[in-house]
Amino acid sequence: MNTFWEFLSARYPNSTTSTRHYWHADSASEQTLSDCNITALSQYGFVAVEGPDSSKFLQGQTTCDWRKIDTEHAALGSYCNIKGRMVMSFIAGMQTSDAVLLRLHADTGDSACATLAKYIVFSKAKIRNATAEYLAIGICGKNARSQLIQNIGIAPTASMTQVTDGKTVLVQLDDSGERFECWTPAAGAIELWTKLSAGATVIDSTHWEALNIAAGLGEICSTTQDTFIPQMLNYHVIGGVSFNKGCYTGQEVVARMQYRGKLKRRLYRAKILRSETVFEHLPGADLFNGDGPQSIGNLVSAVSRGKETELLAVLTEDAVSANDIHFANEPATLEILDLPYAIPSAK
Structure with a gap:
């Protein structure tokens, strides 16, 4: 120190x-x-x-x-x-x-x-x-x-x-x-x-x-x-x-x-309301879509206020469209939020 x-x-x-x-x-x-x-x-x-x-x-x-x-x-x-x-x-x-x-x-x-x-x-x-x-x-x-x-x-x-x-x-x-x-x-x-x-x-x-x-x-x-x-x-x-x-x-x-x-994954902003107040996932943690066993993205950063956590994550566009994204062994799903800048259309 x-x-x-x-x-x-x-x-x-x-x-x-x-x-x-x-x-x-x-x-x-x-x-x-x-x-x-x-x-x-x-x-x-x-x-x-x-x-x-x-x-x-x-x-x-x-x-x-x-x-x-x-x-x-x-x-x-x-x-x-x-x-x-x-x-x-x-x-x-x-x-x-x-x-x-x-x-x-x-x-x-x-x-x-x-x-x-x-x-x-x-x-x-x-x-x-x-x-x-x-x-x-x-x-x-x-x-x-x-x-x-x-x-x-x-x-x-x-x-x-x-x-x-x-x-x-x-x-x-x-x-x-x-x-x-x-x-x-x-x-x-x-x-x-x-x-x-x-x-x-x-x-x-x-x-x-x-x-x-x-x-x-x-x-x-x-x-x-x-x-x-x-x-x-x-x-x-x-x-x-x-x-x-x-x-x-x-x-x-x-x-x-x-x-x-063709970029298959990109950064999204999201929030999640969980039953627990302690958010333990480290950056890099895998995210999943529904019951699928395959990771569809990774956490980049997160900040919690009580039970609500705002975060950035790299996700697949298909998973975002399905709207059922969650961390392993957690029922709470991500709510995708707007970014403050526009993303060019995919090729």
Whole structure:
């Protein structure tokens, strides 16, 4: 535990961190979102890539176009294996032209570094798991931008844009300017949190995951690595894949699916009302249709409020049409909800 988490434990004595790495400010209290909210995003970690060849190296390894990523522009992306299956997903930002931060699920940081390190040896760049060096703080609500400007002096102005002072990076995640991630060095996290939280409601980091689910943003964690191609998580729709950037690991499979294949499974948003209040299924858990023994999809992420759980899952279109989707040994079925973006018609 670093100093920042010790600080949070002392300041919020009822706070806990769940087995899924979510931070709960006060597990015993109900939380209502306000005009400005703040949370410590304990589920996230960082991979740092530094050196003059950082962007060039990542251009040949990941799905996003690094010619469009700089100290003003962030991007959603992923790294795939040679079969086109996602090993990690990330939001990419830059502290300087030679210093990249990939914000990803913390439990994928070591494997991501180990995999990419095999190929970086021929580049003028170095890679490391920087999870212990940086913290991700989430700020959301209609007054979030004004809170950032008041306390930091800068804020992005459009979705997937960023601002930086060379150390701290601020990324805007939405079009309306009501959701931001602040990636800050651990050494200054206490001071930054103290400033930002003074005018904000402190909330659990599961609220952040709920906002991801509402936005239709699925991410890779340790239990879903090597499971999905980017199109299954709708990354081709929400800006996580470039089809004109050139070659990268897994590109042949991803491109073939886009131009010649038929996508049989994709990301859906849903909710489920269960008899139990504890939702125990991990991302990657199989889903079934009716009495059929064959898995028709997998859970991507989920957040529960009482007996109701909202989730993202990769499902077959036929199963969704049948409208009888459930987890193993559970009678409760999923209710499919609308995504906030349109899905192109299948070929």
